[in-house]
Amino acid sequence: MTDVSSAPQAASDAMATTGAGQDMNGASAASAPAAASAPGAPSAPAVPSNGKKPWETLPVTVKVNGVSHGPMDVPAGLMMIDFLHETLGLTGSRLGCGQGICHACVVIVDHADGGCETVRTCITGANYFDGKTVRTVEGHAARDADGKLTLAPIQQAFLDHFSFQCGYCTPGFVNAATVLIEGLKRNPVARADLEAAITAGLNDQICRCTGYVRYYEAVRDVILKTPGCIKDAK
Ligand code: FES
Numbered sequence: 170m171t172d173v174s175s176a177p178q179a180a181s182d183a184m185a186t187t188g189a190g191q192d193m194n195g196a197s198a199a200s201a202p203a204a205a206s207a208p209g210a211p212s213a214p215a216v217p218s219n220g221k222k223p224w225e226t227l228p229v230t231v232k233v234n235g236v237s238h239g240p241m242d243v244p245a246g247l248m249m250i251d252f253l254h255e256t257l258g259l260t261g262s263r264l265g266c267g268q269g270i271c272h273a274c275v276v277i278v279d280h281a282d283g284g285c286e287t288v289r290t291c292i293t294g295a296n297y298f299d300g301k302t303v304r305t306v307e308g309h310a311a312r313d314a315d316g317k318l319t320l321a322p323i324q325q326a327f328l329d330h331f332s333f334q335c336g337y338c339t340p341g342f343v344n345a346a347t348v349l350i351e352g353l354k355r356n357p358v359a360r361a362d363l364e365a366a367i368t369a370g371l372n373d374q375i376c377r378c379t380g381y382v383r384y385y386e387a388v389r390d391v392i393l394k395t396p397g398c399i400k401d402a403k
């Protein structure tokens with residue numbers, strides 16, 4: 170039976186071994202413009218005759234971890250996680266499923282009213298964040314003038330509780346837990362409702378190493394130690 174999945178690779182290999190722009194018989198292939206280029210010359214992107222750019226661009230001005238970026242134009246299809254990684258050099262946000270399911274890639278968007286929420290960067294274009302204020306996992310720890318790093322309480326708690334194994338999901342958990350804790354400071358819950366609040370706050374975060382119990386314990390510890398999160402705290 171023919172392996173359909175390998176056909177494109179086989180064709181590619183054939184092109185590589187016979188020379189780009191030629192078929193197996195040595196005849197010129199369809200890529201005539203490439204054949205017209207001078208040997209060794211860098212290939213220029215095709216520019217349509219109407220003079221427009223080959224892709225649509227959209228504006229982005231965004232504040233990330235207190236630093237303003239832009240204004241700049243980005244490709245309309247550029248996802249925020251690629252903008253963070255490739256344009257801003259912030260590689261802490263993790264690309265997991267890439268389909269909006271695992272929430273490993275979430276960042277925090279801060280709103281003018283003091284509220285905040287997580288947003289999935291693998292399925293959200295960079296342009297969506299135009300004019301917004303964002304926190305990534307790189308924005309939680311504090312570094313003093315001597316370069317000494319102090320982790321945020323939730324980061325320290327995840328370490329203390331051995332919450333993660335590979336750590337791939339951890340940036341997402343840090344951000345989701347931060348949104349949960351800050352939300353509880355604004356709207357405290359009764360102690361009896363805390364477990365449900367933690368579940369609601371972290372339910373979307375998937376950990377392939379199944380560190381849920383220790384993640385949840387760490388978040389509960391931080392909440393109980395954070396003044397103002399529990400209505401009936403003694
Ligand atoms: S990587 Fe974004 S939701 Fe999984």
Ligand code: FES
Binds near residue numbers: 376380
């Ligand atoms: S610690 Fe490995 S995916 Fe969560």
